[in-house]
Amino acid sequence: MTDAPSTLTLSLDSGGDVVIKLRPDLAPGHVAHIAALANEGFYNGLTFHRVIPGFMAQGGCPTGTGMGGSKKPNLKAEFSAEPHVRGTASMARSSSPDSANSQFFICFDDASFLNKQYTVWGQVTSGMEFIDALPKGEPPRTPGKIIKAVAA
Numbered sequence: 001m002t003d004a005p006s007t008l009t010l011s012l013d014s015g016g017d018v019v020i021k022l023r024p025d026l027a028p029g030h031v032a033h034i035a036a037l038a039n040e041g042f043y044n045g046l047t048f049h050r051v052i053p054g055f056m057a058q059g060g061c062p063t064g065t066g067m068g069g070s071k072k073p074n075l076k077a078e079f080s081a082e083p084h085v086r087g088t089a090s091m092a093r094s095s096s097p098d099s100a101n102s103q104f105f106i107c108f109d110d111a112s113f114l115n116k117q118y119t120v121w122g123q124v125t126s127g128m129e130f131i132d133a134l135p136k137g138e139p140p141r142t143p144g145k146i147i148k149a150v151a152a
Helices: 028-039 128-132
Strands: 007-012 017-022 048-052 056-059 088-091 104-107 120-126 146-151
Touching (some): 007 028, 017 028, 017 128, 028 120, 028 146, 120 128
Antiparallel strands (some): 007 017, 007 146, 048 056, 056 104, 088 104
16 A cells, blocks of 8 residues: 555444544654554554543553553654644653653543644544543543554
8 A cells, every 4th residue: 555544443342433534744753653553453452541531531552551652662742733622633642742652542522731732643533432432440440442453
């Protein structure tokens, strides 16, 4: 496939597929990194280890603790003015702006206090109800899982 992927589909155990429109116009490095991880099978079987009602659902940690990442190098920040609103897909990171790796979050509601501080790389276009249905908690007693992630 020579074309860059335009969507990331997360098949969740909470009932169905979440389709995220990728935004290489905002964060080309992050989109390429996430698409590569997805198509290598990295996200398959990982959980949403931090799900806070009214805020966001965070996943992509291989240890399920919020402390892990992939073997790939961390990413340089690609902050933009794109707002963090319902369905925004953005990268989790430590206090260092250039520490994003594999963990990401999807906003349940407006989170404008994150604007210009976290890299927005996509927007949910369908299946947000399956993010809404994820078990809540930090971590949830039985975390929701990504069955399969595919960038296409």
